[in-house]
Amino acid sequence: xxxxxxxxxxxxxxxxxxxxxxxxxxxxxxxxxxxxxxxxxxxxxxxxxxxxxxxxxxxxxxxxxxxxxxxxxxxxxxxxxxxxxxxxxxxxxxxxxxxxxxxxxxxxxxxxxxxxxxxxxxxxxxxxxxxxxxxxxxxxxxxxxxxxxxxxxxxxxxxxxxxxxxxxxxxxxxxxxxxxxxxxxxxxxxxxxxxxxxxxxxxxxxxxxxxxxxxxxxxxxxxxxxxxxxxxxxxxxxxxxxxxxxxxxxxxxxxxxxxxxxxxxxxxxxxxxxxxxxxxxxxxx
Numbered sequence: 001x002x003x004x005x006x007x008x009x010x011x012x013x014x015x016x017x018x019x020x021x022x023x024x025x026x027x028x029x030x031x032x033x034x035x036x037x038x039x040x041x042x043x044x045x046x047x048x049x050x051x052x053x054x055x056x057x058x059x060x061x062x063x064x065x066x067x068x069x070x071x072x073x074x075x076x077x078x079x080x081x082x083x084x085x086x087x088x089x090x091x092x093x094x095x096x097x098x099x100x101x102x103x104x105x106x107x108x109x110x111x112x113x114x115x116x117x118x119x120x121x122x123x124x125x126x127x128x129x130x131x132x133x134x135x136x137x138x139x140x141x142x143x144x145x146x147x148x149x150x151x152x153x154x155x156x157x158x159x160x161x162x163x164x165x166x167x168x169x170x171x172x173x174x175x176x177x178x179x180x181x182x183x184x185x186x187x188x189x190x191x192x193x194x195x196x197x198x199x200x201x202x203x204x205x206x207x208x209x210x211x212x213x214x215x216x217x218x219x220x221x222x223x224x225x226x227x228x229x230x231x232x233x234x235x236x237x238x239x240x241x242x243x244x245x246x247x248x249x250x251x252x253x254x255x256x257x258x259x260x261x262x263x264x265x266x267x268x269x270x271x272x273x274x275x276x277x278x279x280x281x282x283x284x285x
Contacts, residue, residue: 180279205257
């Protein structure tokens with residue numbers, strides 16, 4: 001019993017240390033938006049509850065898996081105690097080589113392992129429920145909620161290679177694919193995810209907002225060396241890139257959602273120019 005208590009104490013310490021490492025939110029665009037909303041007490045409670053929940057849950061998930069296996073094998077545990085501790089473990093998953101041929105699927109799997117995606121999904125789900133379940137919803141809120149979803153995903157648009165790490169970056173650099181195709185392959189998966197999440201709100205406005213965010217984010221994506229581990233908020237740089245993303249996505253997204261489709265064309269043109277320019281730079285690197 002003493003061994004089990006000691007191991008549970010080690011699990012608690014490991015989870016606490018994991019929570020302390022969740023500092024990637026400081027480089028996330030939505031974090032600064034949440035700070036701005038903190039000036040409105042009626043809004044800050046809901047937003048910070050979502051952020052806090054998403055930060056704590058991954059840190060507490062399967063902390064036993066973070067303890068070296070060789071150390072666990074030295075603990076004098078009975079079969080009953082070992083079976084009880086299985087709730088704190090998770091099986092290791094290894095990507096099969098053939099999955100690399102399904103790059104869009106792989107990109108989607110990577111993005112769904114970020115807290116950015118789940119925060120966007122929670123806001124999109126809450127906004128859709130508000131629209132269809134609330135007795136008197138305000139149509140003016142739909143574009144704003146859509147832009148909040150885009151804002152959650154905009155840091156990923158700023159750092160498209162964050163989840164690949166150094167080996168992934170080297171693989172892309174020696175790839176025979178053209179640079180603009182590499183950026184488009186990653187960015188269009190993010191665009192599709194954004195439209196799908198906002199299908200019940202304002203998908204056209206969200207499309208324009210994400211295209212604007214990608215147009216600005218290509219620069220940091222190509223030149224940045226910042227990595228983001230899974231089940232964290234994606235790291236980025238708010239000043240100046242995130243700030244410009246927020247201005248672009250809200251300006252183009254809100255205007256497009258209100259029927260001014262010329263802003264969708266502006267966002268699409270900016271995305272296309274940025275794609276070709278930074279795709280060429282990626283090839284030169």
